[in-house]
Amino acid sequence: MGIIYFKQIIYIVLSILAVCVTSSCTSDPLVKAEGDGVELSFATYGATRASVTTNIDTEGGRFAVCGDMIKADPGNSGGERMVIFSNTEVEYDGRNWSYGESRYWFPNYEYSFVAIHPAHLLSGSVYDSQYSNSTLFLRYSIPVLDGDRINRDKLTDIIAATHRRKYGNDTNSSASPVRLNFFHTMSRINFLLNYEGQADKVTITKIELEGIDKTATLTLVPAPLSASGTRTDDYSLSWNSISDRGTLIADINVDVSNGDTQSLCPDNDALFMIPQPDNKGIIMKISYIYDRGDDPEEQTMIAQNPIGGWEAGKIYSYSIALNIVEEKVNMNFDVSVTDWKEGASTDISVPRK
Numbered sequence: 001m002g003i004i005y006f007k008q009i010i011y012i013v014l015s016i017l018a019v020c021v022t023s024s025c026t027s028d029p030l031v032k033a034e035g036d037g038v039e040l041s042f043a044t045y046g047a048t049r050a051s052v053t054t055n056i057d058t059e060g061g062r063f064a065v066c067g068d069m070i071k072a073d074p075g076n077s078g079g080e081r082m083v084i085f086s087n088t089e090v091e092y093d094g095r096n097w098s099y100g101e102s103r104y105w106f107p108n109y110e111y112s113f114v115a116i117h118p119a120h121l122l123s124g125s126v127y128d129s130q131y132s133n134s135t136l137f138l139r140y141s142i143p144v145l146d147g148d149r150i151n152r153d154k155l156t157d158i159i160a161a162t163h164r165r166k167y168g169n170d171t172n173s174s175a176s177p178v179r180l181n182f183f184h185t186m187s188r189i190n191f192l193l194n195y196e197g198q199a200d201k202v203t204i205t206k207i208e209l210e211g212i213d214k215t216a217t218l219t220l221v222p223a224p225l226s227a228s229g230t231r232t233d234d235y236s237l238s239w240n241s242i243s244d245r246g247t248l249i250a251d252i253n254v255d256v257s258n259g260d261t262q263s264l265c266p267d268n269d270a271l272f273m274i275p276q277p278d279n280k281g282i283i284m285k286i287s288y289i290y291d292r293g294d295d296p297e298e299q300t301m302i303a304q305n306p307i308g309g310w311e312a313g314k315i316y317s318y319s320i321a322l323n324i325v326e327e328k329v330n331m332n333f334d335v336s337v338t339d340w341k342e343g344a345s346t347d348i349s350v351p352r353k
Helices: 002-021
Strands: 042-046 062-071 082-092 109-117 128-132 135-141 159-167 178-184 187-196 201-222 235-257 261-263 271-273 283-289 298-302 314-323 328-331 336-339 348-350
Touching: 082 109, 082 128, 109 135, 109 178, 109 201, 159 201, 159 235, 187 201, 187 235, 235 261, 283 314
Parallel strands: 042 178, 187 314
Antiparallel strands: 042 348, 062 082, 062 109, 109 159, 128 135, 135 201, 159 178, 187 261, 187 271, 201 235, 201 283, 283 298, 314 328, 314 336
């Protein structure tokens, strides 16, 4: 009799455990209990253009996202964050966005997200990236070919977005899509050249930048929530461990007519650099060819003033006067510096089913 009673107890305990395992007792964000959980989705807005050459919402476009969650308990400041997105690619097929197996919101948790475009910066093996405690670390180097020549086919703008949210019990409001407002993390450099001289035109062949830093670590983390706040798109961005100072060469093939001004790095061949605000001693050399009636040969001139001091998310346009008669290059001290913003707003749900 006692043995039968003991077996009945074991059976009851095992039944309770089985129910718990298959019900909402689980905290796995990939598991949705029957009748519980709202699907987590994304949307993009603001800077819809991923760079001056690539739209983020074209077929095959993708970004990578990292994210975590932690119990939203004031006394849980030392709690462990659960990673729910780890370099996860979100892809657009021309009609819909998809990131694979769905995740779900859980009440009374705080969620953090960091997104990067292009996605291969996180999902590939070329670049070293880490995600810890809601913070993304990405080690990046300007891509080069043999020597110090920039690989223009690999050179890309890096845009990013962050979001932090406290998901409460009011699912009608707090379960709205995570709206990713992408922004530029690098510096865009352009040179506007005005030519005056003996020939009808000159062909600019290359620009050399000496004393430039070519490697750094992008550190990006969503801003903390305020005492009464439930969500924020604010962030902290920095480029740290800047190193590998040397020379970069940008191959150029631009014809400039006498008296005209041309952009040497237009939208379809933009020049993106690692921000280096403390480096203000970069020396620029410009090489060109012009036909004087004999065999043309490449000439090189050195700008009289150093450049640099580049900050993230800004465009620096340098006005250059090339005067071949006097054999000198003058650079305008009044460099144009503008915030790097593009595009009209649009909403694109991710995933969109």
